[in-house]
Amino acid sequence: MTSDRPAGETARARRPRGAVRGGLVAAGLELARAGGPDAVVLREAVRMVGVVPNAAYRHFADRDELLAAVSAAAMRELAARMAAGVARVRGKYGDPAAARRRLGAIGRAYLQFAAEEPGLFATAFALPRQHAYQAPGGTGQDLLPLDQLRAVLDELADAGVLSRQRRAGIEYPIWSTVHGLAVLTGQGPLRDLPDATRSHLEKLTSAFIGEALT
Amino acid sequence: MTSDRPAGETARARRPRGAVRGGLVAAGLELARAGGPDAVVLREAVRMVGVVPNAAYRHFADRDELLAAVSAAAMRELAARMAAGVARVRGKYGDPAAARRRLGAIGRAYLQFAAEEPGLFATAFALPRQHAYQAPGGTGQDLLPLDQLRAVLDELADAGVLSRQRRAGIEYPIWSTVHGLAVLTGQGPLRDLPDATRSHLEKLTSAFIGEALT
C-alpha cells in the first residue's frame, strides 16, 4: 500500500539508483551491531529494505560480498571514532605531552568502540576471505586504524619521545596489545568481567605500552 | 553391513557408552580444524559418526553446546602445545636465563599454534555465549594458557628478573599482545603476510614484551 498504482502493476525499480545497495549495507550494519557477523543474514537484510531476496544478487555476488561491504563500513566507523578521539586532544603537533595523550586517546577509542559496539567491532575484523584491506587515503575517508596509529607514533618520534630506533615497526606490537585486549575482554575468555576490573586492565595495559616508549 | 544381524533388526545403541558423544566432539574438531567454528555443522558431524542427526540431541542441547565442547577441546589442544613447548626448554627452575627462554617458548607455541591450526585456534576462542572458561586443575589436564603464562611469570619473579611490583597483573598485557598478534596475522587484516614479515613481527613483539620485564 505504498502508493495507489493500478492493481496488478508491481512496484519495481522505483527506488533511486543505488538505494537498494546502500540500504542493504545499512541493514546489514544494524544486524551486525546487534549480533555480530553471523547475524548479517541476507534474507533479513532484504526484508528490512523491503525487497525480494534475489534483488540482493544484483548488487552482491553472494552473502559474503555483502558481509564484506558491511565489514568495511564497520571498520570506517571504528576509524571515525578513533579520529574523533584524537581530535579531542588539544595541544600543538610535536608537543611531547600532547603526543602521549593522543596515543592514549587512540587506544581508548579503540577499546571503547570494542566495548560499546561488540557486534560492529567483531564484524569489522571478520573479513570473509579475500577482499583485502581497503586501500587507504581515499576521497575524504577517515584514515584506517593502522594509519592513524602510525601518524601518532610519528609525532611521538618527531617530539623526541620515541627514538627513531624504537619507532621502527612498533605500531605492530602496540596494535597487537590493544587489539588483543579488546578481543579477550570483548568476545574472548575475559569477557563478562566487572567494569572495575576492565578499567584496571586498561590502565595496566597503558602502563605496559608506556614501558616501550623510552 | 557392519554385522550379519537378522535383516529388519536395526542397529541401535550398540556403540559403547559415550562413543557417540566423543565421536561427535572428535568429528567437530576435524571440521573446526578445516574451517573454523562456522564449519562445525551438526549434521555433518553426525554423518561422520554414522548416526542420525537427532541422536546428537541426546548428548547436546543444541549445536551451540556441541560447539562449546569442541571449543574446549581445541583450547586443551592449545594448552598441550604450550606445555610441550615449555617442557622442551632445559634449565633449572629459577634460573633467570631459562625462565626467559620459557616465556619465549610459551609465546612461540601460542603463535605457532595459531599459524598452523587457524581453524582450531579460532574455535578455541569462539565460545558461543555462556559456557564459562572450564575450571582449571582438573584431573590430569593440562593447565589452561593463562595459568601456564602465570606460572612462567611467577618463575621470572622468583628468579629476580621481574620485580614483584611489575609482576602484578602483567599476565594480561602480555597475553593481550601475543593474542592480538595471533589474531591480526591469522584471521585479521595482517593475514597473508609473507613468512619473513611474520617472523619479523614476532621478533619485534618479543623485544616489545622484553621492555616491560626490567
Next chain:
DNA sequence: CCAACTAGTGGATGCTGTCCACATTTTAGT
C-alpha cells in the same frame, strides 16, 4: 523510437537446526 541493459519478481532446490512421536536397549528397584 527501439534495442539493450538494469534491477526487480516468482518459484524452486538443497542444506541447515530443531521438534515430536516412537522403538529399542540398558539400567535399576524390588
Next chain:
DNA sequence: ACTAAAATGTGGACAGCATCCACTAGTTGG
C-alpha cells in the same frame, strides 16, 4: 530374576537460509 524406568537412537517433518533459473518491467543510449 523380572519388570518399570531411563537412555539412546530412528523416522519424519518443519521453517529458515543461500542460491539458482526464467521472466518482466522500467531505464537508457544510439
